[in-house]
Amino acid sequence: MAVAQAKPDATEDRLAVLTLPEGGWSESARADALARVRAMGLPKRRDEYWKYTRPDTLVQPIAPVAASFVNDEVLMFDVVDRLKVVFVDGVFDPVASDDLSMEGVTIERLAEFGGADIHWARDIYGALETRGQDPVLRPLAALNTAFATDGLLINVHGTPSRPICLVYHHGDESSDAILHHVVKVDSGAEVTLLETGPAAARFNKCMELEIADGGTLHHVRTQGRDHERRAATHIFARLGTESVFKTFTLTVNGVLTRNEVVVELTGDDAVAHVAGACVGDGDFHHDDTVFITHDAVNCESRQVFKKVLRNGATGVFQGKILVKDGAQKTDGYQISQSLLLDDDSQFLAKPELEIYADDVACSHGSTSGAIDEEALFYLRSRGVPAGEATDLLTLAFLAEAVEEIENEALAADIVDRLSGWLNRRR
Amino acid sequence: MLEIKNLHVELEEEGKQILKGVDLTVEAGKVHAIMGPNGSGKSTLSYVLSGRDGYEVTDGKATLDGEGLLDMEPEERAAAGLFLAFQYPVEIPGVGNMTFLRTALNAQRKARGEEEMSAADFLKMVRAKAKDLKIDADMLKRPVNVGFSGGEKKRNEILQMAMLEPKMCILDETDSGLDVDAMKLVAQGVNALRDEGRGFLVITHYQRLLDHIKPDVVHIMANGRIVKTGGPELALEVENNGYADILAEVA
Ligand SMILES: Nc1ncnc2c1ncn2[C@@H]1O[C@H](COP(=O)(O)OP(=O)(O)OP(=O)(O)O)[C@@H](O)[C@H]1O
Ligand SMILES: [Mg+2]
Numbered sequence: 001m002a003v004a005q006a007k008p009d010a011t012e013d014r015l016a017v018l019t020l021p022e023g024g025w026s027e028s029a030r031a032d033a034l035a036r037v038r039a040m041g042l043p044k045r046r047d048e049y050w051k052y053t054r055p056d057t058l059v060q061p062i063a064p065v066a067a068s069f070v071n072d073e074v075l076m077f078d079v080v081d082r083l084k085v086v087f088v089d090g091v092f093d094p095v096a097s098d099d100l101s102m103e104g105v106t107i108e109r110l111a112e113f114g115g116a117d118i119h120w121a122r123d124i125y126g127a128l129e130t131r132g133q134d135p136v137l138r139p140l141a142a143l144n145t146a147f148a149t150d151g152l153l154i155n156v157h158g159t160p161s162r163p164i165c166l167v168y169h170h171g172d173e174s175s176d177a178i179l180h181h182v183v184k185v186d187s188g189a190e191v192t193l194l195e196t197g198p199a200a201a202r203f204n205k206c207m208e209l210e211i212a213d214g215g216t217l218h219h220v221r222t223q224g225r226d227h228e229r230r231a232a233t234h235i236f237a238r239l240g241t242e243s244v245f246k247t248f249t250l251t252v253n254g255v256l257t258r259n260e261v262v263v264e265l266t267g268d269d270a271v272a273h274v275a276g277a278c279v280g281d282g283d284f285h286h287d288d289t290v291f292i293t294h295d296a297v298n299c300e301s302r303q304v305f306k307k308v309l310r311n312g313a314t315g316v317f318q319g320k321i322l323v324k325d326g327a328q329k330t331d332g333y334q335i336s337q338s339l340l341l342d343d344d345s346q347f348l349a350k351p352e353l354e355i356y357a358d359d360v361a362c363s364h365g366s367t368s369g370a371i372d373e374e375a376l377f378y379l380r381s382r383g384v385p386a387g388e389a390t391d392l393l394t395l396a397f398l399a400e401a402v403e404e405i406e407n408e409a410l411a412a413d414i415v416d417r418l419s420g421w422l423n424r425r426r
Numbered sequence: 427m428l429e430i431k432n433l434h435v436e437l438e439e440e441g442k443q444i445l446k447g448v449d450l451t452v453e454a455g456k457v458h459a460i461m462g463p464n465g466s467g468k469s470t471l472s473y474v475l476s477g478r479d480g481y482e483v484t485d486g487k488a489t490l491d492g493e494g495l496l497d498m499e500p501e502e503r504a505a506a507g508l509f510l511a512f513q514y515p516v517e518i519p520g521v522g523n524m525t526f527l528r529t530a531l532n533a534q535r536k537a538r539g540e541e542e543m544s545a546a547d548f549l550k551m552v553r554a555k556a557k558d559l560k561i562d563a564d565m566l567k568r569p570v571n572v573g574f575s576g577g578e579k580k581r582n583e584i585l586q587m588a589m590l591e592p593k594m595c596i597l598d599e600t601d602s603g604l605d606v607d608a609m610k611l612v613a614q615g616v617n618a619l620r621d622e623g624r625g626f627l628v629i630t631h632y633q634r635l636l637d638h639i640k641p642d643v644v645h646i647m648a649n650g651r652i653v654k655t656g657g658p659e660l661a662l663e664v665e666n667n668g669y670a671d672i673l674a675e676v677a
Contacts, residue, residue: 375517377479378512379518380501381477382534382586383504383530385537386499392525393521395520396518396569
C-alpha cells in the first residue's frame with residue numbers, strides 16, 4: 001500500500017511548489033495539462049520508460065543545487081550571424097537579446113502574449129504534447145505545458161535570413177527553469193533554430209514544432225558545459241507533406257540529461273533526421289529517447305546517435321520506429337553506438353521497430369565498443385602520440401552523427417567543441 | 427643504422443617463442459632484403475621493431491643510430507626515423523587520409539623540435555608525391571585505406587613513407603597484391619628515397635620486386651632466425667629452388 005501511494009504523493013509534492021499561470025489564451029491548455037499530470041502521475045523509478053534513467057531528481061520539488069560553469073571560451077554559434085534571444089536561469093533577458101523582429105518570421109514571448117484571447121499558437125500549445133502522450137506517457141512534458149513560465153512563439157512564414165539562436169545562461173545554483181516554445185513553420189517556409197547553454201540547475205524544456213507542407217526546420221542545439229546541471233527536454237514535431245525536420249544535439253558534461261524527441265510524419269514524402277553526439281566523463285548520465293511514427297507514404301526517418309563514455313559515465317538510448325498501417329515505402333534507419341573508453345562506463349540501448357505496413361525498409365543497429373587497437377597502433381607507428389591518436393579515432397567515431405548537420409560552419413563549430421573536450425582530458 | 431642483436435621474442439599471451447636470436451645490421455645507404463618461408467617471423471620482427479603490443483622481448487636489443495628502440499613508444503620510434511610499411515595496412519573509417527598524413531607529419535616534426543609544416547606547403551608536397559604514385563585526389567580525400575583496393579593500400583603506404591621521409595624504412599611484403607605496373611611505381615617510389623643516409627629492410631617472397639629495388643644484401647629467415655646471408659644472387663637461388671636446399675644446408 002505504501003508503495004502505491006508514493007506516486008500521487010511525489011506528484012502532489014512537486015505540484016505544491018509550482019504556480020499555474022492564469023489568464024490568456026493558454027489558460028485552458030494549462031488546466032488540461034495539469035489534469036493530465038495528475039491523472040498519469042510524474043515518472044517514478046519503476047516505470048518501464050524510465051528503466052535506465054532515474055527520474056527522482058527531475059521530479060523532486062526543489063532542484064538539486066548545481067554550480068554554474070564559468071565559460072571562458074567563445075560562445076557557441078558565435079561563428080554564425082544570428083538573431084539571439086537570451087534567457088538567464090529561464091528568465092528572458094531583454095538587454096542581452098537582439099530585437100525580435102526579422103523578415104519572414106514573427107517571434108513573440110509566451111509570457112507576454114499569454115494575455116491575448118486569440119493567438120495562432122493556441123492550436124498547437126499543449127496539442128502536440130498531448131498527441132505525444134500516446135502510446136507512451138511523458139508526464140514531465142505535460143508538467144511543462146501546465147507550468148512553463150516563458151518561451152518563444154515563433155511563426156515562420158518566409159525564409160528568415162539568419163538563424164534564430166536561443167542562448168540559455170545558467171547563473172543561480174538552485175535555479176529551476178521551465179520553458180515552452182512553439183514553432184510553426186508555414187507551407188514552404190524554412191528556418192534554422194539554434195539552442196545553446198545549460199539554462200539552469202534544473203531545466204525542463206518542451207518544444208512543439210508544427211511543420212506544414214513543404215516547410216523546413218533545421219535545429220541544432222548544445223547543452224552547455226556545466227557538470228552538475230540536470231535537464232529533461234521534449235521535442236514534439238508534426239510533419240506535413242514534403243516537409244523536412246533535422247535536429248542535432250551535442251551534449252558535453254551534465255550530471256543528468258534526458259532528451260526526448262517525438263516525431264510524427266503525417267504527410268507523404270516527409271523527412272525527419274534526429275541525431276545526437278554526447279561525450280561524458282565520470283558523473284554523467286545521458287538518455288536519448290526517441291519515438292518516430294510513420295503515418296504517411298514514402299517518408300524517410302533517420303536516427304543517428306553516438307556516445308563517448310569514460311570513467312563510469314552512462315549512456316542510454318531508447319529509440320523506436322513505429323510504421324502505421326498504410327505507411328508504405330517507409331525508409332527508416334536507426335543507429336546508436338557507444339565508444340567506451342574504459343570498463344567502468346556503460347551503454348544501455350533499447351532499439352525498437354514496430355511495423356504494420358508491408359512495403360517498408362527499416363534497419364536498426366546498436367553497438368558498444370572500445371578504441372580499435374589496430375587503428376591506434378597504425379596511427380602511433382606514423383608518429384601520432386597516443387593521446388592525439390585516441391582523439392582522432394574518437395572524433396572519427398562521432399563523425400557520422402555530426403555529419404547529420406547540413407550547415408558546414410555549424411558542424412565545424414561542433415567538432416571544435418568536441419576536440420576541446422577531448423583535449424582537456426588528455 | 428639499424429642494429430639488431432640476439433633478439434628473442436615471445437608472444438605475450440601464449441608465451442610462444444617466435445624470434446629465436448635474430449642478428450641483423452642494416453647500414454645507412456644500403457638495401458637489405460629478408461626472404462623466408464611463411465610463418466618464419468618476418469612480420470613479427472617488423473612489428474617488434476615498430477613497437478606493436480602483444481610481444482615480449484626476452485633477450486637481445488635493437489638500436490637505431492645507437493639509440494635503443496625497444497623501450498620507446500611507437501610514436502617515439504617513428505619520430506626517431508623508423509617507418510614500417512605494413513603487410514596489412516589498417517582501415518580507419520572517419521579519419522581522412524589528408525588529415526592523417528598532416529597530423530603524422532607535424533607530430534613527428536614537433537617531437538623532433540622542428541616547426542610544423544604550413545597547410546599550403548603540405549598540400550603542395552602531398553599532391554606532388556601522390557601524383558608520382560598515381561594516387562588521385564579522390565583517394566586522398568577518402569578515409570584512411572577505407573574502400574581502397576589491396577594495391578591502393580600498398581601505394582598509400584609508400585605515399586606515407588615518401589611524406590614522412592624516415593631514416594630507416596621497413597617494407598613488409600609491399601609487393602604482394604600489386605599488379606606489374608603498380609609494382610614499378612612502388613619500386614620507383616622506394617628508389618627515389620634511396621640515399622646515403624637512409625636504410626631499407628625489404629621483406630618479400632619474390633625476386634620480382636628485387637629486380638626493381640636492387641638489394642645490397644639478402645637474408646634468409648627461417649624459424650625465427652637469420653639462417654643465411656648473401657648477395658642478390660641468394661634471392662635468385664630462392665626464386666629458382668625454393669628454400670629446401672638452403673634449409674637443409676644450414677640444418
Ligand atoms: N598474435 C599472434 N598469435 C598467434 N600466433 C602468432 C601471432 N603473431 C604471430 N604468430 C605466429 O608467429 C609465427 C610468425 O609469424 P609472422 O607473421 O611473423 O610470419 P611471417 O614470416 O611474416 O610470415 P608470412 O610470410 O606468411 O607473412 C607464425 O607461426 C604465426 O602464426
Ligand atoms: Mg608476414
